[in-house]
Amino acid sequence: MPASQNEVARETSIPTKTGNICVSTLPKQRKMWRFWGGTCFAVALLASFGQPLLVLINYAARSQLYSYILLVPFVSAYLLHTRRDQLPKRYATDFPFAILSLAAGLGVLVFTYWLDFAGRVPADNDRLALLTLAFLCCLAAGGFFFFGRAWMRAAVFPLAYLIFMVPMPDAMADALEIASKSAAAEVANLLFHLSGTPFLRAGAIFQLPNITIEVAQECSGIRSSWVLFMTSILAANLFLKTTWRRFALIAFVIPLGILRNGFRILVIGLLCVNVGPQMIHSLIHRRGGPLFFALSLIPFLVVLWWLRKGDVRSRQPGQC
16 A cells, blocks of 8 residues: 555655755654554564464474474564565555454454364364464564555565464375375385385385385475475575576475485385394484485585576676
8 A cells, every 4th residue: 555645745855966865754753653563563462372372382392393483483584684675664554455464363363262162172283273374464464554565565575484384284294294105105116126126015015125114104204395395485585586497496396305205215225125124223214304304405405506597697688
């Protein structure tokens, strides 16, 4: 929404020797009121959602899948800080979007407590997802009210990145784990063939010399894949300017995550065959996730470098 007529009328042009300079005579106090008003609104909102947010922090700290949630607000705050000079300095209230965002947040909040009242209490994970989503909608409402649509548009990526604070609903997490497990088993099947290792396969079960291993749902690598997906979105926004290259980087991490999981199954299987079946209980199986995640960053960074190189070249002026 454009600034009010009073605000526009207070912008004047002062002639100088080098040209006209546009000077805003809008009282500084009004700008400060909007800034501090938005700050107080955010603090009050944090206090109102204090209990579910504390539960979310505790839940994320104890969860292997959702521990990344603790970093998301700091990433968004850092992005806002680095882009502070790009944010509009003139604020204006956008009532339609503020009301729409507030209605969405209150609607989700009422729906959550209605489920509790009706005896249809959702799982802890799903309840936290609904309450966190309600908090983010109300936070967006405050942004539209105190800073306006232009400011929110300029800050859209740092604010939108906060959506990763919302835990995945159980149904979504289960579906991703099942799909990732099945895809990893297919890749492992191909890699075992390429390695020349004799084996028999029955679904997700691989019978190898000395041992039989099963690709369980816990071995889907969904956490590493999801963090890699979040990293690709962040890197695409920070380092790439072309839309198709951004989407190409994000899409690349999907087969990369599947290949990493299949390679991990191959490595564990070969260790059990060549070293001994006791390797199924080794650290590389129980705690090897970070290692294989770090290995997957190598091709990720190579593709990012290649896309960025092409991005820079495409923005250079044509040469004869």
